[in-house]
Amino acid sequence: MKKFIALYMVPPAAMDEMMKNSTPEEREKGMAEWMAWAEQHKQDLVELGTPVGKNKRVTKGGVSDKRNEVGGYSIAQAESHDAATKIFEDCPHFKMPGAYIEVMECMTMQE
16 A cells, blocks of 8 residues: 545635634534544545644745645555545545645655
């Protein structure tokens, strides 16, 4: 089995809007949907992952605060890249406006 990292992407403005306008009950319901999805795909998920917070960009020129569309991650396993993408087709992440998921194979390092 190959491993894949899935990045849950959402425009920062959409995330801000959702957090501002959703109630605690709506957020709790959304989390329950996530956990039900995770249970349904537990054989596929090596690591459910977590949401991610603020990021910093590190360059040769220094460090700066940045915002990007990465909202969280999961690590999955599948026989192929196409099979890995199918794991995420019914993901509750898509309920967020502008949401998408990037699925990338984790390559092995050559010694």
